[in-house]
Amino acid sequence: MEKKTLIIGGTKGIGQALVEQLNGHDCYSISRSASNRPNHFVLDVLNDDLPEIEGLTGLVYCPGSINLKPFHRLSREDFLADFEKNVLGAVRALQFYFRTLKKNKGAVVLFGTVASQQGMPFHASIAAAKGGLESLARSLAAEWAPSIRVNIVNPSLTDTPLAEALLSTDQKRENAAQRHPLKKIGSPSDIAKAAIFCLENDWLTGQSIGVDGGMSTLRV
Numbered sequence: 001m002e003k004k005t006l007i008i009g010g011t012k013g014i015g016q017a018l019v020e021q022l023n024g025h026d027c028y029s030i031s032r033s034a035s036n037r038p039n040h041f042v043l044d045v046l047n048d049d050l051p052e053i054e055g056l057t058g059l060v061y062c063p064g065s066i067n068l069k070p071f072h073r074l075s076r077e078d079f080l081a082d083f084e085k086n087v088l089g090a091v092r093a094l095q096f097y098f099r100t101l102k103k104n105k106g107a108v109v110l111f112g113t114v115a116s117q118q119g120m121p122f123h124a125s126i127a128a129a130k131g132g133l134e135s136l137a138r139s140l141a142a143e144w145a146p147s148i149r150v151n152i153v154n155p156s157l158t159d160t161p162l163a164e165a166l167l168s169t170d171q172k173r174e175n176a177a178q179r180h181p182l183k184k185i186g187s188p189s190d191i192a193k194a195a196i197f198c199l200e201n202d203w204l205t206g207q208s209i210g211v212d213g214g215m216s217t218l219r220v
């Protein structure tokens with residue numbers, strides 16, 4: 001059967017790399033900005049009606065946030081906004097596409113963060129949201145087996161528009177690279193490759209895959 005994959009957030013960063021590298025899949029994408037690629041829908045996944053896509057075999061949810069503040073400065077609104085974008089947006093899409101994914105024995109890929117594996121200062125809100133997303137992924141992997149596979153990829157700092165402020169000078173980029181055991185930051189392609197692996201490996205579900213330059217597990 002032909003693979004038909006929807007990438008929510010397929011116009012920038014990791015999602016864009018995925019759309020470009022996902023050979024052999026009929027790619028659909030969603031974002032709030034326009035694209036000249038075919039099968040692109042301009043909409044806000046948190047609020048707008050989602051398009052029906054007949055025969056969908058894959059769903060990738062990319063929208064996310066990096067909202068780093070000391071814990072005492074994080075407001076209830078900060079926590080709610082991070083939870084809404086990272087978790088509830090994914091929930092909305094997963095509930096909408098559940099039936100078609102089930103019918104087609106589909107695969108889901110979500111994105112967490114290294115910061116829910118390894119404690120990092122100022123990450124309380126995003127780590128709480130992404131930690132929730134990771135647990136959601138495992139719960140759904142169990143609930144939906146054997147019909148739908150669900151996996152989550154946990155990147156560390158990756159060179160995308162989302163991370164722009166953290167990588168805005170050569171010094172910041174170098175410092176960020178040096179914090180990683182592999183002495184570099186991630187590229188969108190590094191992370192997209194892991195998402196492709198999750199989409200295509202039919203014996204993989206319920207997994208959290210760290211693609212993080214060794215950050216989550218190594219001290220060197």
Ligand SMILES: NC(=O)c1ccc[n+]([C@@H]2O[C@H](COP(=O)([O-])OP(=O)(O)OC[C@H]3O[C@@H](n4cnc5c(N)ncnc54)[C@H](OP(=O)(O)O)[C@@H]3O)[C@@H](O)[C@H]2O)c1
Pocket residue numbers: 008009010011012013014015016030031032033034043044045046061062063064065066111112113114154155156157158159160161162163
């Ligand atoms: N980059 C990193 O360093 C890093 C580190 C750890 C985890 N991650 C996670 O990896 C995932 C991908 O990150 P990224 O860096 O590639 O993000 P990005 O550069 O911000 O790209 C996100 C994509 O999602 C779309 N999007 C955002 N909000 C949307 C909405 N409400 N409705 C529809 N589309 C929306 C964006 O397009 P529009 O803005 O045009 O809508 C864009 O295409 C995220 O979940 C992020 O939390 C990233």
